Amino acid sequence: MITLSLVVCVLFLALLGAPLFIVILAAAMIGFYSADIPLTVITVEVYRLVDTPLLLALPLFTFAGYVLAESNLSTKLVRLAQVLLGWLPGGLAVVAFVSCAFFTAFTGASGVTIVAVGAFLFPALVRAGYPEKFSLGLVTTSGSLGLLLAPSLPLILYGVIVQQMDLPKPFSMRDLFIAGLLPAFLMIFMLSIYSVWTNRSFGISSPKFSKAEVRSALMDMRWELPLPFLVLGGIYSGLFTVSEVAAVAALYILVVETTILREVKLRELSKITLEAMVMVGGILLILGVSLAFTNYLIDAQIPQYLFTYTQSFITNKYTFLILLNLMLLALGAILDIFSALVIMVPLIVPLALGFGVDPVHLGIIFLANMQIGYFTPPIGMNLFIASYRFKKPITELYSATLPFMFVLLSALILITYIPKLSLIFLDR
Amino acid sequence: MKKIAKILRIIHCGEDLLLVCALLAVLSLAITQIVMRNFFDTGFLWSESFVRILLLWIAMIGALVATRENNHIRIDALSRFLPEAVERFVAMFIGLASSLICFIVAYYGLEFVSYEFQDNTIAFANVPTWMCQVILPVGFCLMGLRFLFQAIRSLTG
Numbered sequence: 001m002i003t004l005s006l007v008v009c010v011l012f013l014a015l016l017g018a019p020l021f022i023v024i025l026a027a028a029m030i031g032f033y034s035a036d037i038p039l040t041v042i043t044v045e046v047y048r049l050v051d052t053p054l055l056l057a058l059p060l061f062t063f064a065g066y067v068l069a070e071s072n073l074s075t076k077l078v079r080l081a082q083v084l085l086g087w088l089p090g091g092l093a094v095v096a097f098v099s100c101a102f103f104t105a106f107t108g109a110s111g112v113t114i115v116a117v118g119a120f121l122f123p124a125l126v127r128a129g130y131p132e133k134f135s136l137g138l139v140t141t142s143g144s145l146g147l148l149l150a151p152s153l154p155l156i157l158y159g160v161i162v163q164q165m166d167l168p169k170p171f172s173m174r175d176l177f178i179a180g181l182l183p184a185f186l187m188i189f190m191l192s193i194y195s196v197w198t199n200r201s202f203g204i205s206s207p208k209f210s211k212a213e214v215r216s217a218l219m220d221m222r223w224e225l226p227l228p229f230l231v232l233g234g235i236y237s238g239l240f241t242v243s244e245v246a247a248v249a250a251l252y253i254l255v256v257e258t259t260i261l262r263e264v265k266l267r268e269l270s271k272i273t274l275e276a277m278v279m280v281g282g283i284l285l286i287l288g289v290s291l292a293f294t295n296y297l298i299d300a301q302i303p304q305y306l307f308t309y310t311q312s313f314i315t316n317k318y319t320f321l322i323l324l325n326l327m328l329l330a331l332g333a334i335l336d337i338f339s340a341l342v343i344m345v346p347l348i349v350p351l352a353l354g355f356g357v358d359p360v361h362l363g364i365i366f367l368a369n370m371q372i373g374y375f376t377p378p379i380g381m382n383l384f385i386a387s388y389r390f391k392k393p394i395t396e397l398y399s400a401t402l403p404f405m406f407v408l409l410s411a412l413i414l415i416t417y418i419p420k421l422s423l424i425f426l427d428r
Numbered sequence: 429m430k431k432i433a434k435i436l437r438i439i440h441c442g443e444d445l446l447l448v449c450a451l452l453a454v455l456s457l458a459i460t461q462i463v464m465r466n467f468f469d470t471g472f473l474w475s476e477s478f479v480r481i482l483l484l485w486i487a488m489i490g491a492l493v494a495t496r497e498n499n500h501i502r503i504d505a506l507s508r509f510l511p512e513a514v515e516r517f518v519a520m521f522i523g524l525a526s527s528l529i530c531f532i533v534a535y536y537g538l539e540f541v542s543y544e545f546q547d548n549t550i551a552f553a554n555v556p557t558w559m560c561q562v563i564l565p566v567g568f569c570l571m572g573l574r575f576l577f578q579a580i581r582s583l584t585g
Contacts, residue, residue: 013525016518019500021491022526025533043537043564049487050480050560056458059486063451247458254455270448274493277447281490282501288487339501 006030020339021282024289031296045292049284052164052291054156054173059280060246061151064253065107066276071263073224074116077103078124080217087209090196092128096121096142097188097195102228104146108153111385114143122390130199137400138195140386141408144374145187147337147367148180150235151246154337154370155180157283158363161345164291169353171360171428173242177235179360179422183368183415187408194407223256286342294346303350310351320355321416324348325369332373333380340370357419364422368412375401443493450486454479477552481560488567495574516582523579530572537565 007030014023025042032039049055081095088094099121104113118139125135147154159173218225230252234245257264264272297303314320331340345366352362374382377398387394415421457475464471494500510518544558551557 013522014503015506016522017502017506018522018526019495019502021500022529023503025529026525029529029532039532039536040540042533043540043561046564047484047540047561049484055483056454056479059451059454059483060458063455243458244462247455247462250455251459270444273448273451274444277451277486278490278493278497278499281447281487281492282494282499284483284487285491286501288484335503336501339503 003030003034020342021286021289024286024293024343028289028293028296031293031300035296035300037296037299041295042289042292045295046285046288048164048291049288052160052287054160054163054242055284056243057151057156057173057246058153058160058284059277060243060250061156062108062153062280063273063276064246064250065153066272067253067257067264067269069107069112069116070268070272071257071261074099074103075120076217076221076224078117078121080221082124082207083210083213083217086207090192090199092125093130093138093195093199094188094192096125096138097145097191100139100142101146101149101184101188104142104144105149105152106227106231111143111382113146114139114382114385115389118143118386119389133396133400134195134198136386136390136392136397137402137404138191139390140375140382140397140401141191141404143382143385144371145191146184147371148184148187148364150177150180151231151242151249154341154367155363156242157287157338157341158345158366161287161290161341162349162359162363165294165346165349167349167353167359169359174235174238175360175426175428176363177242178425179364180367182421182424183364183411186414186421187368187371187411190407190411191404194403198403223261227252283338286338290342290346297346303347306347307351307354311354314355317355317357318417320352321357321365324352324365325412325416328366328369329372329376332370333376333378335373336381337367337370337373340373341366358423358428360426360428361419361422365412365416368415372405372408372412375405440496443489443496447486447489447493450482450489454482454486457482474552481551484560485563488563492567492570492574495571498578519582520579523575523582527572527575527579530568530575534565534568534572537561537568541565 007027010023010026010030013026014020028042029039032041077099078095081099082092085091085095085098100113100117103117107113107116121142122135122139125138126132130138146152149155155176156173159171159176163170163173227249231245231249234240234248235242240248258266258269310320314323328340328344331344335343348366349359349362353359357365374380375397377383383394383397383401386392387397457479461471461475491500541558541561541564544556544561547557549557551560
């Protein structure tokens with residue numbers, strides 16, 4: 001009885017807006033206390049952060065992303081994409097999707113894509129003749145595109161969380177990065193088809209392809225261009241570990257942006273580093289306390305109980321996946337992506353394994369749902385960021401993003417029910 | 429009063445500095461390891477353990493700064509619908525509850541560290557394990573204090 005009322009208190013704390021790590025700590029304390037386990041175990045578990053593999057990549061990529069977000073990369077990236085792809089029919093829309101996806105993969109889906117890239121894509125789209133509502137929806141949707149591409153932080157975090165769970169079916173971070181490739185391209189492809197098709201009657205002007213322009217745009221980006229090859233090549237080829245790539249990328253970006261291009265002043269650098277580390281610290285602490293909470297859950301055999309319970313009304317993998325999608329979409333609309341990852345992954349992964357879903361495929365499904373959650377009304381984070389940035393009422397954004405959401409929902413269905421899309425390049 | 433403000437400012441600067449230095453240390457150690465391994469086929473045995481401890485310190489100090497700036501990740505589904513008077517009360521309640529939880533964790537954390545102190549284990553090189561772990565009770569205790577001050581401040585306005 002006392003336990004139940006305490007649990008209600010914790011839920012109440014969470015909904016009222018207590019810091020997430022406090023909520024998880026409180027839940028773990030109640031659990032351990034009612035199981036007569038001394039609370040010392042909580043710090044012992046938080047200290048286990050030290051033994052978590054791959055954690056090093058997290059602060060290094062975050063730091064690299066924060067520095068890149070402060071540089072002029074966004075301008076140059078859009079320009080390059082524009083001269084390379086702009087001459088295609090519907091080219092500018094494709095440009096928007098591609099550059100946003102790359103920018104998000106490198107900087108993390110923290111809304112910075114909308115502010116940095118969207119801010120001049122939106123006027124460019126309107127100038128080229130796209131309707132304003134369409135452009136607004138496009139830019140807002142693109143803010144979370146690229147979540148499935150290496151080295152996006154949520155993807156790394158999923159790997160970190162699952163790997164410390166000691167699953168019967170282990171996978172490497174590289175597997176996860178390879179699995180995200182086709183689903184990400186599918187999303188970009190379907191969004192592009194939709195954009196070209198809806199705007200076919202508007203007579204949108206496309207500039208001619210010019211070799212000189214391409215050359216000058218490439219020259220402009222000569223220092224940033226090796227970066228995707230370094231990161232993606234390093235990881236996908238398997239020549240380097242993810243942490244090594246993260247370290248080299250962070251050093252490269254630091255040197256290029258501060259001493260060669262001087263787009264980031266040394267004075268600002270300590271401020272940027274601090275911001276990045278505060279964000280990383282918050283996430284790592286949540287991860288640490290969730291280690292304690294997960295330990296309690298396993299100790300109390302909650303995952304097994306959950307599995308037997310769901311098995312009483314779900315009999316096959318496909319019904320399970322439908323329900324999983326519905327639940328994750330709802331969660332993605334309420335929780336931010338990092339909270340959703342640390343709270344839900346330890347519960348869902350054993351369940352999904354029980355139903356025969358591959359943990360790599362599950363990660364892709366999980367993040368694809370979260371990506372849509374970023375602009376699900378009423379409180380998807382990117383809706384607020386776009387509303388603030390473009391000074392439009394939030395209700396206008398609801399209706400502007402709706403068609404894009406349907407496109408991505410169909411992509412989600414394909415990704416969920418065709419596991420091959422994620423696993424084709426992997427030997428699983 | 430002026431003196432307290434000054435001391436607080438020094439503490440804040442110290443935290444910021446530690447955090448930035450920790451990242452720079454992590455970055456340079458990681459790069460050194462790569463260079464040593466690939467070109468000289470060797471490496472420092474203690475480096476990896478040290479980097480992992482640094483990550484723990486980044487977690488705790490980063491969270492400490494996040495507490496200072498009221499910048500933690502939270503779910504926050506209800507608070508934007510609350511009237512201002514209620515919101516202040518809610519903020520005080522959350523501050524008090526958070527500080528209580530932090531203090532409890534800090535208390536048991538101290539027990540954990542004291543065990544390690546008695547066992548006198550070594551984490552890496554000549555650094556004893558308890559020195560690496562001491563950030564846990566200290567960090568949680570400071571966070572508890574910050575939450576407490578925030579609770580008091582939200583009541584007095």
